[in-house]
Amino acid sequence: EAGVAQSPRYKIIEKRQSVAFWCNPISGHATLYWYQQILGQGPKLLIQFQNNGVVDDSQLPKDRFSAERLKGVDSTLKIQPAKLEDSAVYLCASSSPGLRGDTQYFGPGTRLTVL
Amino acid sequence: AQSVAQPEDQVNVAEGNPLTVKCTYSVSGNPYLFWYVQYPNRGLQFLLKYITGDNLVKGSYGFEAEFNKSQTSFHLKKPSALVSDSALYFCALHSGAGSYQLTFGKGTKLSVIP
Numbered sequence: 001e002a003g004v005a006q007s008p009r010y011k012i013i014e015k016r017q018s019v020a021f022w023c024n025p026i027s028g029h030a031t032l033y034w035y036q037q038i039l040g041q042g043p044k045l046l047i048q049f050q051n052n053g054v055v056d057d058s059q060l061p062k063d064r065f066s067a068e069r070l071k072g073v074d075s076t077l078k079i080q081p082a083k084l085e086d087s088a089v090y091l092c093a094s095s096s097p098g099l100r101g102d103t104q105y106f107g108p109g110t111r112l113t114v115l
Numbered sequence: 116a117q118s119v120a121q122p123e124d125q126v127n128v129a130e131g132n133p134l135t136v137k138c139t140y141s142v143s144g145n146p147y148l149f150w151y152v153q154y155p156n157r158g159l160q161f162l163l164k165y166i167t168g169d170n171l172v173k174g175s176y177g178f179e180a181e182f183n184k185s186q187t188s189f190h191l192k193k194p195s196a197l198v199s200d201s202a203l204y205f206c207a208l209h210s211g212a213g214s215y216q217l218t219f220g221k222g223t224k225l226s227v228i229p
Binding site: 004006033040041042043044045048056091093100101103104105106107108109111 | 119147149151156157158159160161164166205207209216217219220221222
């Protein structure tokens with residue numbers, strides 16, 4: 001079974017530029033999550049999708065971050081414009097069906113450096 | 116609000132010795148507890164979880180964890196450490212009520228010394 005795929009693996013941009021990350025969850029997983037992991041900290045949930053609907057985006061900085069999951073499969077997370085403090089690893093995870101106690105499976109992450 | 120504490124930033128253990136990585140939690144309602152491991156430049160890999168039932172949970176790569184409700188702890192253990200176990204370990208929590216958010220501790224770096 002293929003795991004969660006993410007691209008790119010690494011990205012370096014200047015502050016105020018835009019960037020987008022892509023995630024393909026495990027086949028058949030209805031729930032998809034985006035996490036931000038800042039160096040030295042545990043991952044923090046940014047947004048959770050159930051199929052193509054948003055379940056929780058309470059910690060997403062909506063003035064600069066956006067995410068979509070068209071057709072309930074792939075997802076894209078965008079930052080526009082980026083700030084220095086956005087430097088982090090962005091992790092995508094998926095689970096099925098997405099209830100409490102379900103295991104979340106993580107992709108390799110995208111390491112973003114904002115200069 | 117729910118929270119997870121991993122009181123040790125780093126744990127050093129000699130190869131072949133038993134290892135313990137500590138985790139305590141705070142939650143209203145029943146906890147669902149997880150351990151993940153992260154190798155350099157890799158995503159998080161699932162090790163084990165406690166949902167209900169037996170307080171001793173067995174997982175991947177010989178790891179196990181003991182759920183202790185009275186002490187609100189979920190410590191990760193392994194009887195004999197391998198050098199290849201050296202990595203960053205995260206404890207995480209789902210509450211039985213409220214938000215579906217998985218809350219992570221800040222992680223513990225395990226170093227197994229040959």
